[in-house]
Amino acid sequence: MFSQNQAQSEIQQGDNRRREIISATIALIAQKGMEGLRIRDIAETVGINNATLHYYFKTKEMLIEGVVNTIVHELVSTRSPGATQPTNPREELEAHLSDILYQIRHTPQRFVVLGELLMRSHHEQAVHAILKSTDKAWHSFLVDIIKRGVSTGDFNKDIDASSVGHLIMMLLKGSTLQLDASPDEIEAVIAQVNQLM
Amino acid sequence: MFSQNQAQSEIQQGDNRRREIISATIALIAQKGMEGLRIRDIAETVGINNATLHYYFKTKEMLIEGVVNTIVHELVSTRSPGATQPTNPREELEAHLSDILYQIRHTPQRFVVLGELLMRSHHEQAVHAILKSTDKAWHSFLVDIIKRGVSTGDFNKDIDASSVGHLIMMLLKGSTLQLDASPDEIEAVIAQVNQLM
DNA sequence: CCAAAATTCAATCAACTGGTTGATTAGGTA
DNA sequence: TACCTAATCAACCAGTTGATTGAATTTTGG
Numbered sequence: 001m002f003s004q005n006q007a008q009s010e011i012q013q014g015d016n017r018r019r020e021i022i023s024a025t026i027a028l029i030a031q032k033g034m035e036g037l038r039i040r041d042i043a044e045t046v047g048i049n050n051a052t053l054h055y056y057f058k059t060k061e062m063l064i065e066g067v068v069n070t071i072v073h074e075l076v077s078t079r080s081p082g083a084t085q086p087t088n089p090r091e092e093l094e095a096h097l098s099d100i101l102y103q104i105r106h107t108p109q110r111f112v113v114l115g116e117l118l119m120r121s122h123h124e125q126a127v128h129a130i131l132k133s134t135d136k137a138w139h140s141f142l143v144d145i146i147k148r149g150v151s152t153g154d155f156n157k158d159i160d161a162s163s164v165g166h167l168i169m170m171l172l173k174g175s176t177l178q179l180d181a182s183p184d185e186i187e188a189v190i191a192q193v194n195q196l197m
Numbered sequence: 198m199f200s201q202n203q204a205q206s207e208i209q210q211g212d213n214r215r216r217e218i219i220s221a222t223i224a225l226i227a228q229k230g231m232e233g234l235r236i237r238d239i240a241e242t243v244g245i246n247n248a249t250l251h252y253y254f255k256t257k258e259m260l261i262e263g264v265v266n267t268i269v270h271e272l273v274s275t276r277s278p279g280a281t282q283p284t285n286p287r288e289e290l291e292a293h294l295s296d297i298l299y300q301i302r303h304t305p306q307r308f309v310v311l312g313e314l315l316m317r318s319h320h321e322q323a324v325h326a327i328l329k330s331t332d333k334a335w336h337s338f339l340v341d342i343i344k345r346g347v348s349t350g351d352f353n354k355d356i357d358a359s360s361v362g363h364l365i366m367m368l369l370k371g372s373t374l375q376l377d378a379s380p381d382e383i384e385a386v387i388a389q390v391n392q393l394m
Numbered sequence: 395c396c397a398a399a400a401t402t403c404a405a406t407c408a409a410c411t412g413g414t415t416g417a418t419t420a421g422g423t424a
Numbered sequence: 425t426a427c428c429t430a431a432t433c434a435a436c437c438a439g440t441t442g443a444t445t446g447a448a449t450t451t452t453g454g
Contacts, residue, residue, distance in 0.1 A: 033231075033316060034230075034231075036320065038441075038442090039441085039443085048402075049402060049403050050403095051401095051444080052402055052403080054442085054444080055401070060442065118376070119230060119313060119316055119374075120232070122309060123232075131376060132377060135376045135377065136377070156393070158393075159393070163389040164389060166375060166378055166386050167386045167390070170367070170368050170378070171367050171368055171371060174366070174370045174371025175367055175371075176316075176374075177315040178363060178366060179315070179328060179332045180329060180333070185359075185363055186363075186367075189360045189361075192356065192357060192361060193364070236411085236412065237411085237412090245432075245433085246432065246434075248432075248433060248434085249431070252432075253431095256413080396454090398451105398452085398453085398454105399450105399451080399453095400449105401449080401450070402448080402449070402450080403446105403448075403449090404445105404448100405445085405447105406444080408441100408442100408443095409440105410441070411439080412438100413436105413437085413438095414435105414436080414437075416433105417434090418433080420429105421428100421430090421431105422428085422429085424425100424426090424427085
């Protein structure tokens with residue numbers, strides 16, 4: 001997907017535990033929201049003492065930062081299965097949307113947590129910084145495809161690449177806030193956009 | 198805007214105080230998010246003792262319910278100024294979108310709080326119930342306009358009313374999650390949709 | 395096999411949380 | 425005056441929170 005300089009530090013000993021903690025945190029955020037997140041609950045879920053958790057993440061904030069990075073990394077690196085190599089901009093966009101829809105369908109919690117984090121980013125600088133840079137990269141990625149698609153005639157000549165880029169992102173993020181939208185309905189909405197452009 | 202049977206009980210004595218508390222709560226949610234909401238802060242903002250706050254709202258949950266109802270009521274009852282009477286479905290839709298965009302521009306905190314509440318509705322039944330029924334009413338409202346617009350030829354014949362209804366809602370809600378989208382950009386996105394349909 | 399390093403834990407802390415208590419005030423009424 | 429009620433408050437409570445500590449246990453490398 002779009003580039004993202006995910007810090008890929010050397011593999012450490014305690015990294016499995018660290019991943020385990022982050023994964024449990026993600027599950028709990030999806031379940032109870034950011035509000036209801038308690039490190040004691042996380043520790044209990046993993047099956048460790050809360051002091052052990054503090055051994056891996058000095059503070060709750062640092063744990064959240066780990067969560068943000070992990071979520072972003074998962075979102076950009078997950079591919080929908082059975083995808084074929086796109087041969088033109090329209091197929092590129094479809095492949096990308098297919099990747100996202102696949103995740104909305106199969107790991108919806110990932111999107112719920114993303115929503116929680118985006119909300120939190122309104123009040124917390126560290127989270128905001130990471131997510132904003134991701135947003136910019138995502139938008140550029142989309143704009144690039146759309147511009148090429150417009151110039152090749154794959155897409156409607158009348159569309160504005162930047163606006164449609166924002167549109168797609170707002171749509172996908174907004175799906176979390178659409179209370180009774182099933183994955184099928186979300187997919188239909190995306191199909192509608194695909195058809196119109 | 199779309200109908201919403203807002204319980205309009207008789208005006209009580211303490212209703213001004215109640216409104217004052219809710220208004221302060223909305224401001225604080227917009228500022229610090231649902232996570233950071235503390236009844237002590239609310240009481241302090243209003244300039245009353247926290248026991249007095251509990252006199253008006255038995256529990257924090259009941260206060261949140263009051264906030265949900267107020268936000269929803271404000272969202273559906275606010276009109277953009279200078280609006281003219283729409284004479285066809287396309288103008289109806291434009292008028293509606295104009296009402297929403299007006300609020301995104303002039304009372305953005307209202308949308309931020311709506312986002313927070315929508316997120317919370319994933320974990321709290323009472324909030325979910327209110328917002329879900331509002332969502333359904335909103336969707337029906339949009340679908341009705343779009344269907345009429347399609348049949349009169351105002352809109353593209355190929356669009357699916359339900360999908361486009363969802364699309365518009367997801368777009369507007371998602372605008373809160375689009376980290377660096379200015380009101381101008383959001384307006385451009387909406388204009389793009391208007392143009393395509 | 396042993397000492398050092400890495401992990402784990404029970405117990406504890408200060409700060410904070412939503413909520414309660416009992417008393418006080420001001421205004422109205424009979 | 426005596427009484428009632430709505431509104432307000434300072435003080436307090438029990439439970440929770442993120443974080444810390446020091447000791448115990450396990451793992452690792454030589």
